[in-house]
Amino acid sequence: MDIYYIDGQFIEEDKATLSAKDITVLRGFGVFDFLITYNKRPFYLEAHVARLENSAKKIGLTLRHTNAEICDIVHRAIGKNPHHDESNIRIVYTGGISPDGVTPRGNGKLMVMVTPKYVLPEWWYTDGAAVITVEMERFIPESKSTNYLSAVFAQQEAHKKGAIEAIYVDRENRVLEGTTTNLFAFKGNTVITPPDAMLPGITRSVVLELIKEKFTLEMRHIDMAELKEMDEIFITASNKEIVPVIKINDMVVADGKPGKKTRQVMALFRDYTTAYGQQRKAS
Numbered sequence: 001m002d003i004y005y006i007d008g009q010f011i012e013e014d015k016a017t018l019s020a021k022d023i024t025v026l027r028g029f030g031v032f033d034f035l036i037t038y039n040k041r042p043f044y045l046e047a048h049v050a051r052l053e054n055s056a057k058k059i060g061l062t063l064r065h066t067n068a069e070i071c072d073i074v075h076r077a078i079g080k081n082p083h084h085d086e087s088n089i090r091i092v093y094t095g096g097i098s099p100d101g102v103t104p105r106g107n108g109k110l111m112v113m114v115t116p117k118y119v120l121p122e123w124w125y126t127d128g129a130a131v132i133t134v135e136m137e138r139f140i141p142e143s144k145s146t147n148y149l150s151a152v153f154a155q156q157e158a159h160k161k162g163a164i165e166a167i168y169v170d171r172e173n174r175v176l177e178g179t180t181t182n183l184f185a186f187k188g189n190t191v192i193t194p195p196d197a198m199l200p201g202i203t204r205s206v207v208l209e210l211i212k213e214k215f216t217l218e219m220r221h222i223d224m225a226e227l228k229e230m231d232e233i234f235i236t237a238s239n240k241e242i243v244p245v246i247k248i249n250d251m252v253v254a255d256g257k258p259g260k261k262t263r264q265v266m267a268l269f270r271d272y273t274t275a276y277g278q279q280r281k282a283s
């Protein structure tokens with residue numbers, strides 16, 4: 001049985017409840033963040049909590065905890081679940097109960113849900129995966145709000161077509177990010193990733209740091225029509241790490257196999273996360 005933190009208490013997962021009157025339930029107004037552990041050490045916890053704070057600021061949600069307080073609760077929540085080899089950590093800050101059902105009153109609730117890390121299919125990484133594109137834009141894309149209607153909708157479309165992810169394309173035909181991933185593309189020795197109009201992924205920022213000396217970086221938007229000119233494409237996310245993309249809609253990327261440079265980035269990231277986990281006592 002997993003133990004969650006809900007509004008001041010550590011509690012068994014099936015006793016963890018939230019008021020039906022909370023405006024996260026009623027209106028999808030709330031924020032969340034998600035991270036995983038390496039060797040039981042939460043990866044870039046402070047950065048994830050800083051992003052939670054920024055997500056809240058962007059939508060006008062007041063948090064009643066500091067970054068340090070939330071980090072401390074996350075560490076304690078991991079400690080309450082010693083039966084996990086590695087954990088998925090979901091931090092949720094709700095909108096709270098509002099008398100009129102719509103106006104936030106700054107009384108949101110903090111929840112930290114620690115569950116066993118699930119292992120994704122090995123073939124995603126060895127053979128590469130297919131994605132689709134969807135013409136859709138997230139509202140306030142820099143905020144990881146609890147309104148993921150577009151993601152739930154688009155992922156169902158992706159799964160129907162045998163794809164693992166859907167990539168948002170906006171009204172200007174810019175290819176922005178996946179429903180829960182960031183997008184990178186190689187054109188020759190240049191790696192391109194959108195600079196804004198998406199969620200600033202923590203995995204993305206770590207990858208950028210690891211590869212900045214190795215490849216030429218271009219932080220710019222990618223046009224839908226330009227996708228076919230790309231030599232390699234990959235997506236990044238905390239739970240998925242780095243997944244090579246070998247097909248977008250009906251278009252096969254290059255020779256339809258994970259590219260050499262993508263595999264190099266995957267190896268750099270794996271070495272980095274392994275070393276991060278080994279420095280567990282430092283966290």
Ligand SMILES: Cc1ncc(COP(=O)(O)O)c(C=O)c1O
Binds near residue numbers: 144200238
């Ligand atoms: C919309 C969106 N973009 C990108 C990402 C990747 O971010 P991270 O690498 O911090 O997991 C996520 C994560 O869930 C996301 O929801």
